[in-house]
Amino acid sequence: xxxxxxxxxxxxxxxxxxxxxxxxxxxxxxxxxxxxxxxxxxxxxxxxxxxxxxxxxxxxxxxxxxxxxxxxxxxxxxxxxxxxxxxxxxxxxxxxxxxxxxxxxxxxxxxxxxxxxxxxxxxxxxxxxxxxxxxxxxxxxxxxxxxxxxxxxxxxxxxxxxxxxxxxxxxxxxxxxxxxxxxxxxxxxxxxxxxxxxxxxxxxxxxxxxxxxxxxxxxxxxxxxxxxxxxxxxxxxxxxxxxxxxxxxxxxxxxxxxxxxxxxxxxxxxxxxxxxxxxxxxxxxxxxxxxxxxxxxxxxxxxxxxxxxxxxxxxxxxxxxxxxxxxxxxxxxxxxxxxxxxxxxxxxxxxxxxxxxxxxxxxxxxxxxxxxxxxxxxxxxxxxxxxxxxxxxxxxxxxxxxxxxxxxxxxxxxxxxxxxxxxxxxxxxxxxxxxxxx
RNA sequence: GACCCCAUCGUCUAGAGGUCAGGACACCAGGUUUUCAUCCUGGUAACACGGGUUCGAUUCCCGUUGGGGUCGCCA
Numbered sequence: 351x352x353x354x355x356x357x358x359x360x361x362x363x364x365x366x367x368x369x370x371x372x373x374x375x376x377x378x379x380x381x382x383x384x385x386x387x388x389x390x391x392x393x394x395x396x397x398x399x400x401x402x403x404x405x406x407x408x409x410x411x412x413x414x415x416x417x418x419x420x421x422x423x424x425x426x427x428x429x430x431x432x433x434x435x436x437x438x439x440x441x442x443x444x445x446x447x448x449x450x451x452x453x454x455x456x457x458x459x460x461x462x463x464x465x466x467x468x469x470x471x472x473x474x475x476x477x478x479x480x481x482x483x484x485x486x487x488x489x490x491x492x493x494x495x496x497x498x499x500x501x502x503x504x505x506x507x508x509x510x511x512x513x514x515x516x517x518x519x520x521x522x523x524x525x526x527x528x529x530x531x532x533x534x535x536x537x538x539x540x541x542x543x544x545x546x547x548x549x550x551x552x553x554x555x556x557x558x559x560x561x562x563x564x565x566x567x568x569x570x571x572x573x574x575x576x577x578x579x580x581x582x583x584x585x586x587x588x589x590x591x592x593x594x595x596x597x598x599x600x601x602x603x604x605x606x607x608x609x610x611x612x613x614x615x616x617x618x619x620x621x622x623x624x625x626x627x628x629x630x631x632x633x634x635x636x637x638x639x640x641x642x643x644x645x646x647x648x649x650x651x652x653x654x655x656x657x658x659x660x661x662x663x664x665x666x667x668x669x670x671x672x673x674x675x676x677x678x679x680x681x682x683x684x685x686x687x688x689x690x691x692x693x694x695x696x697x698x699x700x701x702x703x704x705x706x707x708x709x710x711x712x713x714x715x716x717x718x719x720x721x722x723x724x725x726x727x728x729x730x731x732x733x734x735x736x737x738x739x740x741x742x743x744x745x746x747x748x749x750x751x752x753x754x755x756x757x758x759x760x761x762x763x764x765x766x767x768x769x770x771x772x773x774x775x776x777x778x779x780x781x782x783x784x785x786x787x788x
Numbered sequence: 789g790a791c792c793c794c795a796u797c798g799u800c801u802a803g804a805g806g807u808c809a810g811g812a813c814a815c816c817a818g819g820u821u822u823u824c825a826u827c828c829u830g831g832u833a834a835c836a837c838g839g840g841u842u843c844g845a846u847u848c849c850c851g852u853u854g855g856g857g858u859c860g861c862c863a
Contacts, residue, residue: 360863392863450861458861475793484791484859492861499863522792523858546794546856553855581800584812588801592811611794611801614856618799621813627826671825681824700823732822747822759824 353385353513357411357418358425358503360392361403364564365410367556367617368518368548371582375545376516377416378583378605388510389418392425394502399426410565414575415598423510425502432497435505435535436490444534445490459491461500461531468526473514473543474610480526488527500524504531507540516543516607519614543607546586546614553614561619572645572675574633577626585615595628627673639665642678651679656686663769667761684755685770688777696758697786700748707787710749712739714779723772729764753782 355376359369380387391407393399411418436459439445447457463486469479490501497505503524507515522544532539550560557563562571568578580596588611589596589604596604630638639662646652664685665678672678684690700706716731717723732746751763754775760766767775 358863362863395863453861455861460861478792480792486859489861494861496861498861503863518857519793520857524863544793549856551799555856584800586800590802592802594800594812613794615801616799618813621800624813669826673825696823743822745822751823757823761824763822 353380353383354388354511355380355385355514355516356388356390356507356510356512357416358390358392358506358517359407360395361399361407363398363400363403363406364566365407366563367565367568367578367582370410370414370416370565371548371585372517372545373411373416374414374579374583375543375587375605375610376514378601379514379516379607381602382605385513386419387416388420388512389422390425390506390510391422392499392502394425394429394497394499396426406566413565413569414579423506425506428502428506428509429497431509432502432505433491433495436497436501439490439531439534442534449493450489456493458489458493460487461490461527461534462487463527463530464533468529470525470529470539470542472522472525473516473541473607475522475544475612478522478525485526485530490531500527500531504528504535508532508535508537512540514541514543516545519544519547543610544612545610546612548585548617549614551616556617560617570648572641572677573622573626574629574641577622577629580629581617581622581625585617586611586613595625623673627670630672631670635662635666638672638675641675642672645675646679649676649679651683653686660685660769667765667769669761671761682760684757684760688774688781690756692752692756692782692785693758696752696756700752700758701782701786703749706745706749707783709741709746710753710779710783711787713746713750714776714783717767717772717779718776720772723768723775725762725764725768728767732764750779754778 357373357376359365359373377387379385389411391399391404393404408422436445439461440447440459443462445459445461448460449455449457450460463482466482467479468482468485469477472478488498488500490498492498525542525544529539548556550556558567562568565578569575576598579598580594580601583596583601583605584594587605587609589601590609593600593604642665643652643661664682665672668678668682671681701710712735713732716735717728720727720731732750733743735741736743736746747763748758751760751766752758754770755766770778
């Protein structure tokens with residue numbers, strides 16, 4: 351029989367990385383096994399389950415490339431079936447009605463636990479068991495007639511033909527209840543696999559306070575979906591070789607549940623950033639440019655007078671300095687702004703140093719006469735100047751860098767000059783001289 | 789508190805009854821370079837503790853400690 355997994359989020363407006371990691375594992379497992387991956391929207395909490403919240407779930411899945419088979423099943427449409435099963439359980443004597451706690455709220459339907467120990471073999475945690483005394487009866491239909499999570503969850507998994515339930519650690523206790531329900535209903539239970547949580551440095555569940563906890567936040571920060579996917583997949587699972595940077599296909603080929611660890615793990619932002627850089631290298635310059643532009647637009651850094659060719663050249667020039675799409679706008683803004691700010695420290699250290707402005711004037715003269723104006727020609731011209739004046743390249747490079755970019759860090763100077771072009775460079779030198787040349 | 793789960797470098801992890809306990813990120817040092825980033829080379833760094841079992845345990849068992857999860861007419 352072909353395997354079938356599902357992702358069953360309750361739309362709350364955000365998709366937590368722990369949840370999406372569960373989705374990734376379900377997806378990886380089903381694709382590896384050649385089975386199906388289904389989506390169920392647990393939208394019975396009408397308060398929170400707005401269309402916008404559902405859209406967030408769908409967008410997160412799409413962004414990460416987690417394609418699901420068939421149409422999503424909306425749990426709210428299954429209410430009648432849930433209640434029907436509750437009636438059957440009542441008829442079988444596997445459930446009973448009671449005004450629980452005598453609250454006067456009316457009778458609810460309570461599932462009766464079988465009164466014996468329950469155990470099962472978790473695909474990642476191994477043998478798990480629970481004493482009968484620790485298993486209490488629980489409500490499956492509220493006194494207002496609405497089905498409770500446990501009922502809907504189990505019934506839906508049965509109707510969807512789910513063979514493997516891969517979910518968060520926080521569901522292990524529920525599993526004993528669910529197993530009892532499968533038996534009472536007379537349906538074969540699926541294989542259960544419980545994933546450890548993603549925690550922060552304090553060992554607590556990872557939250558927005560720890561950096562970013564929702565898929566949307568990583569997207570906004572400019573992370574690549576394949577990098578987030580890769581990193582999350584590796585949090586708790588490893589292919590068993592010293593392989594880390596992998597494509598989706600490679601992970602599908604290597605993924606097995608028995609290689610999933612049962613200990614919680616921390617998400618390391620620094621390593622995620624590195625991972626992002628690795629995947630960025632594997633994308634084309636065009637894609638990187640598009641991503642950078644989108645990030646700049648989001649942050650209000652984009653300006654319509656930026657020529658596409660110039661923008662592309664800047665992206666190429668920045669190269670691996672861009673680890674995140676957002677980096678370009680943050681680190682290379684001076685390329686696009688003629689009124690770029692001067693970094694005070696760099697000015698003091700490189701421009702106001704003894705003789706630095708005189709050198710800049712010499713460079714101004716040399717560059718003014720230079721034709722053509724390329725990486726090679728500017729490089730050669732300044733080396734020649736260094737030679738004739740007996741100065742070190744550092745003395746020439748630093749003031750000029752600050753003069754054209756306002757900062758002491760950035761791409762190679764000559765690449766920068768060539769990308770900016772003669773006219774822009776000369777204008778910037780004049781501006782600098784006007785500002786600091788006295 | 790009760791029940792359940794977990795425990796290898798700072799972090800993510802590999803690993804086997806006998807290994808120099810491997811890799812990656814980060815970090816440090818050196819090299820390349822006009823800065824930064826990259827790149828190359830090298831380095832620091834771990835089996836939580838205590839008992840067993842065993843010729844031999846980091847690995848198997850028990851306990852301790854520490855951490856986490858669950859104890860709703862939420863999902």
